[in-house]
Amino acid sequence: MRISVLFSLLLVIAFNANALEGDAKAGQAKAAVCVGCHGADGNSMVPMWPKLAGQHTEYLGRQISLIKAGERNVPEMTGFVANLSDQDIADLAAWFNSNAIQPGSADENLVVLGGRIYRSGDADAGVAACIACHGPTGAGNPVSGYPALAGQHATYTAKALKTFRSGHGFAKDDTGMIMPGVAKQLSDDAIAAVASYIQGLHAAE
Ligand code: HEC
Numbered sequence: 001m002r003i004s005v006l007f008s009l010l011l012v013i014a015f016n017a018n019a020l021e022g023d024a025k026a027g028q029a030k031a032a033v034c035v036g037c038h039g040a041d042g043n044s045m046v047p048m049w050p051k052l053a054g055q056h057t058e059y060l061g062r063q064i065s066l067i068k069a070g071e072r073n074v075p076e077m078t079g080f081v082a083n084l085s086d087q088d089i090a091d092l093a094a095w096f097n098s099n100a101i102q103p104g105s106a107d108e109n110l111v112v113l114g115g116r117i118y119r120s121g122d123a124d125a126g127v128a129a130c131i132a133c134h135g136p137t138g139a140g141n142p143v144s145g146y147p148a149l150a151g152q153h154a155t156y157t158a159k160a161l162k163t164f165r166s167g168h169g170f171a172k173d174d175t176g177m178i179m180p181g182v183a184k185q186l187s188d189d190a191i192a193a194v195a196s197y198i199q200g201l202h203a204a205e
């Protein structure tokens with residue numbers, strides 16, 4: 001009896017995960033309007049605008065939907081996402097996910113402090129270790145909704161961390177309110193250092 005209940009639960013989860021299958025090729029065409037800011041393959045050249053290349057499809061889809069709904073406030077994007085259907089969003093997410101992120105480099109003066117915060121957090125200040133959720137190489141975990149961070153522009157990451165520190169998540173749900181809790185006690189110096197470390201983070205070849 002128990003086994004069959006568990007099995008049907010698994011089926012429901014698997015079904016939801018595949019509810020809308022994105023088509024990367026279709027997404028590439030639909031991404032024409034995103035290129036000016038996020039780059040042709042999702043490797044934005046402007047440090048204020050996040051790289052999307054290689055990011056998990058689940059996370060990309062979630063953020064596009066949150067931005068479309070106005071829950072995550074990105075005024076620059078309003079006119080570009082208002083008319084996207086759920087299928088468009090799934091296709092765009094599949095396209096940006098299918099590209100490789102171009103890693104950056106870390107400032108050598110910040111890398112020691114940044115690496116310490118990333119790997120160990122700051123127990124005295126009550127800052128959780130980033131590695132616990134975003135992983136040793138910054139690859140994140142798509143199943144848990146933890147985005148990949150490795151190679152992201154430090155300018156963008158620092159801005160996001162300051163938004164989180166002010167108490168605002170990307171959403172008011174459980175997933176969205178994790179980072180405001182993590183970032184509450186980060187100092188400006190800690191933010192600059194960990195953002196620089198993340199920009200230089202990449203998996204060993
Ligand atoms: C005019 C510039 C601009 C255009 C065009 C644009 N974006 Fe954005 N996008 C931004 C900015 C700026 C942010 C980050 C805002 C912030 O600081 O939170 C962002 C954030 C995002 C994020 C969240 C990334 C993350 O790591 O959390 C996604 C996903 C995204 N954009 C997808 C798209 C897609 C898909 C399109 C095209 C349909 C698009 N954007 C068009 C400027 C733009």
Ligand code: HEC
Pocket residue numbers: 050062117118121127128129130131132133134144145146147148149152157160161169170171175176177178179182194
């Ligand atoms: C308990 C798990 C957890 C820990 C610990 C954690 N994060 Fe996160 N982080 C998340 C989740 C979940 C999100 C996505 C939130 C959403 O989708 O609304 C996120 C998002 C982010 C983002 C936004 C990424 C983007 O592309 O916009 C940054 C930057 C970030 N985290 C940095 C950090 C740093 C730096 C640390 C360590 C000081 C850290 N995180 C610790 C779970 C965690």
